[in-house]
Amino acid sequence: xxxxxIILFGQAGAGKSSLxxxxxxxNAAETSMDLKSCTLRWQEYPIEFDGGSYKVFDTxxxxxxxxxxxxxxxxxxxxxxxxxxxxxxxxxxxxxxxMRAGRLTATxxxxxxxxxxxxxxxxxxxxxxxxxxxxxxGAMDDWWKRNDEIFKDREVHVAGHxxxxxxxxxxxxxxxxxxxxxxxxxKEFTADGQKRxxxxxxxxxxxxxxxxxxxxxxxxxxxxxxxxxxxxxxxCGMSSDVAKQLADRIKKDEV
Ligand SMILES: Nc1nc2c(ncn2[C@@H]2O[C@H](COP(=O)(O)OP(=O)(O)OP(=O)(O)O)[C@@H](O)[C@H]2O)c(=O)[nH]1
Ligand SMILES: [Mg+2]
Numbered sequence: 001x002x003x004x005x006i007i008l009f010g011q012a013g014a015g016k017s018s019l020x021x022x023x024x025x026x027n028a029a030e031t032s033m034d035l036k037s038c039t040l041r042w043q044e045y046p047i048e049f050d051g052g053s054y055k056v057f058d059t060x061x062x063x064x065x066x067x068x069x070x071x072x073x074x075x076x077x078x079x080x081x082x083x084x085x086x087x088x089x090x091x092x093x094x095x096x097x098x099m100r101a102g103r104l105t106a107t108x109x110x111x112x113x114x115x116x117x118x119x120x121x122x123x124x125x126x127x128x129x130x131x132x133x134x135x136x137x138g139a140m141d142d143w144w145k146r147n148d149e150i151f152k153d154r155e156v157h158v159a160g161h162x163x164x165x166x167x168x169x170x171x172x173x174x175x176x177x178x179x180x181x182x183x184x185x186x187k188e189f190t191a192d193g194q195k196r197x198x199x200x201x202x203x204x205x206x207x208x209x210x211x212x213x214x215x216x217x218x219x220x221x222x223x224x225x226x227x228x229x230x231x232x233x234x235x236c237g238m239s240s241d242v243a244k245q246l247a248d249r250i251k252k253d254e255v
Contacts, residue, residue: 003046003053004190005086007124009079009115010098011108012061015131018166019098020045020056022179023186029058042082049183054190056096057082062114063107069242076114077249083119084253093190095126097158101133101143104150110237112156118236125159125189129182134165134174160185225251 008016017029024047042059059082060075061067067075086092095115099108116126128151133140140163151158162185164178165171225247232243 002090003055004093005090006054006056006094006096006186006190007059007083007086007092007115007120008056008096008098009059009111010061010129011063011100011111012066014061014098014100015129015166016058016098019096019129019131019164019182020047020058022164022166022175023047023049023054023056023182025049025179041078050187052187052190054186057086062111069245072242073246073249076246077253079115080119080250081253092120092124094186095120095124096129096186097126098129098131101130101163104147104154104156106237109154109156110235114236118231127185127189128156128158128161130161130163131166133163134167134169134171136163140164140174140178159189 008019010016013032017031020029021027021031024045028045028047029043042057045056045058047054047056059079062072062075062079083092097112097115112126116122116124130143133143136143143163144161148161162178162181164181165174166178168175228247228250229240229243232238232246233240236243238246
């Protein structure tokens with residue numbers, strides 16, 4: 001079985017590094033109490049479990065308010081380049097969206113849309129991992145039963161979900177249970193043949209190339225940029241100024 005590529009995203013402090021360690025079964029990634037991200041680039045972690053090999057790309061939380069506009073643009077552009085690069089060489093098999101149990105805020109919703117809709121063109125299945133559930137009174141999954149309607153209403157459609165704790169602390173049993181839940185989901189959704197159902201025909205790279213062609217056919221150029229700006233403002237919550245700057249950068253990268 002070939003190595004599967006997984007892109008991990010979520011807000012700073014959501015538990016992304018802890019989640020990598022949970023999956024890996026060892027300390028592969030540095031966790032922190034410090035909410036400042038020191039790098040705007042992704043980090044990659046090769047991990048293995050249950051006979052499978054994976055490469056997890058840990059991205060920077062793409063939240064404009066925290067980052068400031070220039071860094072935000074850099075971070076989104078970096079994520080865009082990572083995705084393009086991966087798709088041209090092989091494929092992106094899974095998106096892991098890590099969130100800390102709490103309200104589904106507009107920022108989270110925008111972040112999901114940015115990755116799932118805008119960057120991955122809805123062609124990669126997304127698994128939602130909800131952390132910080134060690135103190136849930138009943139089963140950890142009860143959190144989802146209470147909240148799943150909200151996700152549906154807000155059009156955050158995920159292929160699967162895992163309600164977990166990403167730290168061992170005093171909850172060794174729940175930590176082990178979390179490991180099994182996440183590993184099983186990852187295996188299920190990266191299994192060969194799984195992704196085809198999601199892709200609806202062509203892969204991401206093909207759709208990138210199609211967009212590029214449209215872009216090169218002169219008149220398509222401004223139309224495409226306009227379309228991109230509209231999607232970024234309407235679906236990903238960006239101001240038109242930020243969306244325009246991002247569209248310009250992406251256009252430059254493609255030509
Ligand atoms: N109680 C509890 N703490 C957690 C859980 N997951 C992570 N933490 C803690 O939350 C803090 C942040 O976790 P990280 O795994 O570093 O979060 P991150 O998303 O990688 O953060 P950045 O890399 O800064 O974006 C650390 O102190 C973790 O120990 C969880 O499920 N429950
Ligand atoms: Mg981290």
